[in-house]
Amino acid sequence: MSQSDPIFPNDVSRKILHIDMDAFYAAVEQRDRPELRGCPVAVGHADARGVVATASYEARRFGVRSAMPSRRARELCPSLVFVEGRMSHYKAVSAEIREIFSRYTDLIEPLSIDEAYLDVTHNKLGLSLGVEVARRIKADIRREIGLVASAGVSYNKFLAKIASDWRKPDGLCTIHPARAQDFIDKLPIEAFWGVGPATAKRFHSLGITTGAELRAMPLGRLTDNFGQMGTIFYKFARGIDEREVTPERERKSVGCEETFPEDVRGERLEKHLEAIAEDLARRLARHGFEGSTLTLKIRFFDFTTKTRSVTQPRAFLEKDSILEAAHALLAGVEIPPGGVRLLGLSVSSPLEKPDERQGSLFD
Numbered sequence: 001m002s003q004s005d006p007i008f009p010n011d012v013s014r015k016i017l018h019i020d021m022d023a024f025y026a027a028v029e030q031r032d033r034p035e036l037r038g039c040p041v042a043v044g045h046a047d048a049r050g051v052v053a054t055a056s057y058e059a060r061r062f063g064v065r066s067a068m069p070s071r072r073a074r075e076l077c078p079s080l081v082f083v084e085g086r087m088s089h090y091k092a093v094s095a096e097i098r099e100i101f102s103r104y105t106d107l108i109e110p111l112s113i114d115e116a117y118l119d120v121t122h123n124k125l126g127l128s129l130g131v132e133v134a135r136r137i138k139a140d141i142r143r144e145i146g147l148v149a150s151a152g153v154s155y156n157k158f159l160a161k162i163a164s165d166w167r168k169p170d171g172l173c174t175i176h177p178a179r180a181q182d183f184i185d186k187l188p189i190e191a192f193w194g195v196g197p198a199t200a201k202r203f204h205s206l207g208i209t210t211g212a213e214l215r216a217m218p219l220g221r222l223t224d225n226f227g228q229m230g231t232i233f234y235k236f237a238r239g240i241d242e243r244e245v246t247p248e249r250e251r252k253s254v255g256c257e258e259t260f261p262e263d264v265r266g267e268r269l270e271k272h273l274e275a276i277a278e279d280l281a282r283r284l285a286r287h288g289f290e291g292s293t294l295t296l297k298i299r300f301f302d303f304t305t306k307t308r309s310v311t312q313p314r315a316f317l318e319k320d321s322i323l324e325a326a327h328a329l330l331a332g333v334e335i336p337p338g339g340v341r342l343l344g345l346s347v348s349s350p351l352e353k354p355d356e357r358q359g360s361l362f363d
Helices: 024-032 070-076 087-102 130-145 157-166 177-185 197-205 211-215 219-226 228-236 266-287 319-331
Strands: 016-021 041-044 052-055 081-083 108-112 115-119 149-154 172-174 254-264 291-300 305-316 340-350
Touching: 016 130, 016 157, 024 041, 024 052, 024 087, 041 070, 052 070, 052 266, 087 108, 087 130, 108 266, 115 157, 130 149, 130 172, 149 157, 157 172, 157 177, 177 211, 197 219, 197 266, 219 228, 254 266, 254 291, 266 319, 266 340, 291 319, 305 319, 305 340, 319 340
Parallel strands: 041 081, 149 172
Antiparallel strands: 016 115, 016 149, 041 052, 108 115, 254 340, 291 305, 291 340
């Protein structure tokens, strides 16, 4: 299969939306408290060991980001207003958003508390254009709930997600099949699903910085460097994503892991553990997930895999608490001379709160 093959094994007549609520937690607080509108707002704990769950766009202009330590956020933006999160309230708002989505389709796949995929190919209103469905959903959310959403429209999940991020906030972007390849070729490698900081660094070391350069890379070389993910990257570079929009059950865990290009141990392993803990804290904040069990997954050079877990009374949320527990778990594992091939962390055992509404959109 050459890089010039005009292949679209997906059904390009599909209409897939990705809806992302802009700065969701902070936007809800600014909606409910008019005095916060126009102010830089961070939802999270203001104390020194706290972490930012979501930052308003006014705060993001100062460099404040999700999963950032509160102390650092305050240094970047001295006028930052911290607001304690209200997860049960955010879930109640998400239920209202779910009701709007369900007017158009029953094929709704939540990703986190503030984003979801929708398949509107055969929507309930019989609208022929996916962009028209997205436009109406955005207008309904603004008019009825007082919040702003960004929407991406395309024929598969990968492209719909990229489209929703393209013109934030309040964005609406369509990637048409006829223009998809040109669009993908111009993307920075960091925009591809599954490419985090560590993977991006590996791509850069291979001379890959754009979608076009990724598409020129042979499949074998990609799988040699990235394993099964190499096949996924190969397909994405050609506009291929066969994943269906599938309604999901309640989320039971949130995790992340990294497969190393070469086996590691010692100080390098500790540095990777810290990066993974930071990524996990960011994902927990993004998903609004609170769980009390932390699991370490470690795969050795010979593909032997071990897991170690610890459960505590309170939720694992901040990077510091995750990393402290992860260090203790790692200390209990004997690392063989050949080193470690894969390292991962996940949080499970979701905590239930008496006042939380069940069945909300982004559980």
